[in-house]
Each structure stands twice: as C-alpha cells, then as structure tokens.
Amino acid sequence: MLKAIDLQKTYDTGAVKTPALRGVSLTIAAGDFVAVMGPSGCGKSTLMNILGCLDRPTAGRYQVDGRETAALGDRELSRLRNRKFGFIFQAFNLLPRYTCLENVMLPLVYRRDQPAGVRQRAADLLRQVGLGERLHARARELSGGQQQRVAIARALINDPEVIFADEPTGNLDSASSGEIMALITGLNRQGKTIVMVTHDPEVAKRAAAIIRMQDGRIIGRESC
C-alpha cells in the first residue's frame, strides 16, 4: 500500500544542510503494524512526515496505492491526509479552545461531502476512547492521556486506512501509555494499518514488525 524507494531528505536552513534521510526504502502493506525505532535525530519523524504526506522528500520516490506522490498536487495530498491517513502526534496537537467533539469533527470541515450522522459518529468515537463524559470539555482542560485519546478519535473520524503515530506515548505516564497502546493495538486488530515511532521497547513489542533506523538509514527490519 505504501512504498518508499530510496527516500532522501536534506533540511536546508540557510548556511547548514542537514541530511536527515540518506536513502530509505520500505514497503508497508495493508494491515501492517510497524514500529520505527532508533536513536534521537536518526530521522524517524522525518520519515513519518514524508510517509504521511506532511512533507515531500528531497529525492527518491514515494507511492501510495501505486500512485507517485510526486505527481500529486496540494489538493490531492490534502485529500489523502483527510481521508486515507490519520495522525497521532507526541504533542497531541489539538486545538486547545475547541471542545473534544469539535476537535474530533475538525477533519470534517475539510471534506466536501458530509456523511449523515457525523456528530453521532464523533460522539461514539469519543465514547469508545473512554471520553463519553467529556464531549463538551475544552481540549486544554484535559490531561495528556485524555488529549491523546481525543487525538485518536479525531484520527478515526474519516475512517482512514493508515494511522501514523509519532511517539504517541512520549508525553504520557506509564498508566496512560498502556491505555493508549491498548487502543492503538485494538485499531490494528480492526484492520487499520499502523506506522508508529517509539523509543520505548515495551511499546514497540506491541507491533508486528520493528524497523530500526540509524543516521538516516534503515539498518534492519524484524518481525516480533
């Protein structure tokens, strides 16, 4: 489903050029649960951003369902992010003034068609992640674990095929981490493809495969 061929990414900040990816190739099939691990600064987030179409590679090819992303325009990439992908970030990235329900429904704003009963669906999703009582609470009033659960519900609202999670438990205590990981594992069991970056070997154990990176390269892929 996702296929990267010799991806390279160099950040160009004026004077300094930082090579973050130095030729990464990988394939992710539908239903996979892949954990990406590696030392800080090795390019995990960079890879995730390119796979999630939040950024474009400097060189190399990336195909989604066999389509070259290089050939896709901004609108088409946006549509991919809206419908096919869901994102969970380390920093939650909710709109702090919006309520849980409004945050979950945010992706619907950027969708042309409006399926019936979306509000009900958003509420159901929040109930599934255990926030049925806090539908109208503002995001900034929630704990980290609760915010991440809202983010999961938001990632699911358009029923995407792939969930990208960049250190989803990075800012959470171990109890919350466990709950979040249970949710993510459950999603994979329901058929969602999951690409997750993590530092935590315990967390990585939940995945079906682990991709190890170092210095902008993949140094190994192992199944658990």
Place this chain on the structure above:
Amino acid sequence: MGRRLREIGRGALASKLFSLLMASGIFISILALTLITAISAGTRQEIYQTMKGFGFGADAVLLYSGGGRLFSHRRSAPNITPGDLAAIRRLPFVRRLSPRLLRAETVTSGRRQAKTYLYGVTTAFTAVNDWHPASGHFFTTCDLQRRRKVCLLGRTVAAALFPGQPAPLGETVRIRDLFFTVIGVMETKGRSRRYDMDDRVIIPLSTAAHLLFQEKNVLSVKIVVDDPEKMARYQQELRRLLRRRHRLGAAIPDDFRLITAGTIAGIVNRATNELGTMLLRIMAISLLVSGIIITNITLAGISERTREFGIRRAVGASRGDIIVQVLGETVLVSLAGGLAGLLAGALLCGLLRHYTELPVILTWQPCWLTLLLATGTGLLAALPPAVKAGRLSPREAIQ
C-alpha cells in the same frame, strides 16, 4: 460549506481585541463616508429645491441688479431702467419678461401684522413663474396702469393676517400709510430650509414704484427665451446690450448679474464634485491606514497560529483552505466594522437631522460602497498574511 463558514466565524472571534482593532479603522472610514455622502446629498437636494422653488426652467435667465458674485447677499440698489426693459423686450429671442421690485415691509391688518416681502410685479408674473392665485384673481393690466392699491397674499402672510379665513378677499391691509384691497391668495409653493416662497405680498409694479418706493428702476427681471439650447449665446447678447446701455468701459466689471439654471447647476456640480474628491481622499487615506493596521495585526496573528494551521493542514486542509480561512476571517471582521460604521452613520444622520439645521439625506449609495470598500480592504490587507499562512508546510507548522 456551512462548517467552513463556522470555522471562519470562530477564527474572527478568537482574538476579540485584535478583531476590534481591525474593525475600528474600517468603522471610522465608513462612518465618515456615510456622514459625508448624506450631507452632500442633502445639500444638493436643498439647492435643487431652492432652484425649483424659483420656478427656474432651462429657458429662463434672471437679470439681477448689481455686479459681483452670482449669489451675493449684498442687496444692491435697483439699476435696471425702464429703457433697459424696453430694449430687452425688443430682442428677437425674448418671449416674455417679468420685472420685479422687492423690499421687506411690514403689512398690517387691524392689530395683526406680518413682516414679509413686498413684490411689485407685472401681469407677466403668473405665466413666467407658472404661479397663479388659488383664490380670487391676479391683478389686470388696467390695475397696473392705474396704479391700483390691490394685492395678492402668499399663503404664509394670509395665514398670519387672517387666521381661519382661507380666502380673505375684499379685506384691507395696510402697507406703510396706504390701504390695499386683497384680491387673491396665491397657490402654496412650499419652502426650502432657508426660504419661504409663500412669505410674500404681491402688488402691481407701478403701485410699488410710484406710490411706495419712489423708484423707477427694477431690481430684477426674469427673462424667458425661445430656445433653451441657445442660452449661452443669448446670455452673451444680453450682457453686451446691458453693458452698452449702462455705458460700462472695457475695464469696468458688470453692474448686473445674469443667472441661468445652467450656471446654478454648474456651481452645484462643482461644489459636489469638490466634496466628492475630498471625500475620496479621506476615504482612501483612512482605508489605507486601516489596511496597513489589518495587514500587520493579521501577520502577527499568523505567526502565533502556525501550530493551528499545521493541525488543520494535517487533518486535510489544503493551502487554499488555509488562505480562504485567513481571508475570510479578515473580510468578516472588516465587514462587521463597515456595517457598524454604516449603522452608526445612519444613527448620527438621524440625530443631526433632529437636532441641527444641517441638511442630511441617507441614500443607499454608502451601503453598496461599504460592502465594496470593506470587503476590498479586508481582502487586500489580508492577502500577504494569507499567502504567508498558505506557504507554511504542515510539517513545519506542527513541529
């Protein structure tokens, strides 16, 4: 669509202080616009009404004693002689003429009195001014020849001297030490703000000239010509004739004035055009300032909202969606400011009309202009920040 509009509305309300600041510039410009258009429309209408009140058609030219500015308030001594009148009458293009002697007088009836204007006119008056008695009849050539002491009252004077008597025909009024018989009451002409057309008493010119004022000249003449198209040429001819008759040397300015509907309209147009240009400048400057304020505030806001835009991009907003969001918010705020300015302007106009003498007329014009200018300013001002927001890559924005 609805959801997007809601997002724009929320965005506009997110930082109320900044929105208020942005809206206030537009508010002030539109307020000024509304007031100035209302006052200029009012002034224009007042001038036109006054002209209409004078019965000033395109085929009429008013010859007035005394030189100087067209609408000089200085009262000059009558200097249009009977010889002038005869010479004008002989001009081939002159169809009718109505000479006039005019003075402020007090008219009494019993213990009532009215300070009014006394007009000595000829029988041509009714036709030239299209103004007839509502009751009774106008005086005749015979009355004129015999210098009879008959008079027609304007409605205002009639009401002052003979309250409750719609047609006081046959009554007597006293002017100085002469007694006049009322033979008619003129049709109501109405009034402009400064000038009451019905505040007058009309008597035969000869009576006024010989029995009251001892004045052989007339103050003014209204001349009706055969072809209004040739008015400019006729005016030149009249001027030449009068300069010759008054023996004015080349260096000496006119001692009379010739006023046509054209000259009045010209003055009105020039005045309103000047006002219009001034208005345009004020508007342009204040809108420019508002625009600059809006651009800077919005730009600052974009930097603060980088993360928000990144989040929106991540969940599926395109560059265009972000640009529309920023533009929409600003246009909404500008429009709100503009509409508030319009409302405040209308309110102020109402107050002005109620409590002052200023002529104000509300027109639809500022409404359209408001929509146009507020939207335009908002759009233009928000363009740089919108483009900046659109350029943010989602990856950058979310870090």
